[in-house]
Amino acid sequence: MNSRVILDRRPDGPITTDLFRFDETTIPEPGPGDVVVRNIYLSCDPYLVGRIQTVFPVGEPVAVRVVGVVEASANPDFAAGTIVWGFLAWEEYSLVPGGRALTVVDPSLGPISHAISVLGMPGLTAYVGSMELGRPTPGETFYVSSAAGAVGSVAGQLARLAGARVVGSAGSAAKCSHVTDVLNFDACFDRTGPVGDGLDQHCPDGIDVYFDNVGGSTLDAVLARLNPGARIAICGQISTYVERGDGLRNIMNMLRARATMTGFSIYDHTHKLPTFLPRMSKWLADGDVVYVEDIRHGIEAVPDAFVGMLDGDNLGKRLVQVSPDPT
Numbered sequence: 001m002n003s004r005v006i007l008d009r010r011p012d013g014p015i016t017t018d019l020f021r022f023d024e025t026t027i028p029e030p031g032p033g034d035v036v037v038r039n040i041y042l043s044c045d046p047y048l049v050g051r052i053q054t055v056f057p058v059g060e061p062v063a064v065r066v067v068g069v070v071e072a073s074a075n076p077d078f079a080a081g082t083i084v085w086g087f088l089a090w091e092e093y094s095l096v097p098g099g100r101a102l103t104v105v106d107p108s109l110g111p112i113s114h115a116i117s118v119l120g121m122p123g124l125t126a127y128v129g130s131m132e133l134g135r136p137t138p139g140e141t142f143y144v145s146s147a148a149g150a151v152g153s154v155a156g157q158l159a160r161l162a163g164a165r166v167v168g169s170a171g172s173a174a175k176c177s178h179v180t181d182v183l184n185f186d187a188c189f190d191r192t193g194p195v196g197d198g199l200d201q202h203c204p205d206g207i208d209v210y211f212d213n214v215g216g217s218t219l220d221a222v223l224a225r226l227n228p229g230a231r232i233a234i235c236g237q238i239s240t241y242v243e244r245g246d247g248l249r250n251i252m253n254m255l256r257a258r259a260t261m262t263g264f265s266i267y268d269h270t271h272k273l274p275t276f277l278p279r280m281s282k283w284l285a286d287g288d289v290v291y292v293e294d295i296r297h298g299i300e301a302v303p304d305a306f307v308g309m310l311d312g313d314n315l316g317k318r319l320v321q322v323s324p325d326p327t
Helices: 048-054 112-116 121-134 152-161 173-181 195-202 216-223 270-285 299-310
Strands: 002-007 020-025 035-043 065-073 083-087 093-096 141-144 165-170 187-190 207-212 226-234 260-263 293-297 317-321
Touching: 002 299, 020 299, 035 083, 035 112, 065 093, 065 112, 083 112, 112 121, 112 293, 112 317, 121 141, 121 152, 121 207, 121 226, 121 270, 141 152, 152 165, 152 207, 165 173, 165 195, 173 187, 187 195, 195 216, 207 216, 216 226, 293 299, 299 317
Parallel strands: 141 165, 141 207, 165 187, 207 226, 226 260, 293 317
Antiparallel strands: 002 020, 035 065, 035 093, 035 317, 065 083
């Protein structure tokens, strides 16, 4: 049987585990040109909140990034046993009509789970936001929120490789210790206290680049501390996904500092993956970038793993492993 996590109803507030239910269907069979994937790693991502609120069909499994192995194939491009990743679903087996949008994973690059984490969209997001939009230079101050998360942890390390002084914020003292001791940021402060106080202490000379994962009051505090020519890359606004907040009071500082603020979607940059992969693979192999995956186990763990990630109980990229990894 094929166990699935179904979106049972839309939220009318925060995302909670009772929005989801489990069901079972028979394992699908491939028609002509189709592929059946045994899913191995399922992704939990903050952006899913907006899709759960408005996009995903109620009564269907939640669609996410997945790494799996081809279980059965009627498609000559995907032999049985091939490791692939694609936008499939929170389920144990996925039918992919025509093998559409499946990408073959090269296990020689590292753990296959990396295809949907540091060697996939989260890693590419960090690269585009930090290096192409932030453009840190030696001696500049680079600040990233959610610095212990799937994207922020990489963005800060890349800025460090570019020679910037890197400051992060995270949701606990333990996470901050990870950010400084393992990821080698110059400083990190606990965002559960006043963000402005943390920025004044650790960014006393102002902020040149901000990689924004949370928005809200954190972004407003940054706006008050911009250096001339500062760059802000808007990756996520997780603090505003459910409650919109009071808005930004310090936006006029963008004019004073002649700063730029750029929102971006990684889906506009997926064509860069072929050139990104060897660069990030080398940084990982050389130990220049350290990456942590926070893996839960079993399809039954998915709702708790997802909601827990939204509440900040993850360290690095939150995945759920639902079947054996053959590598």
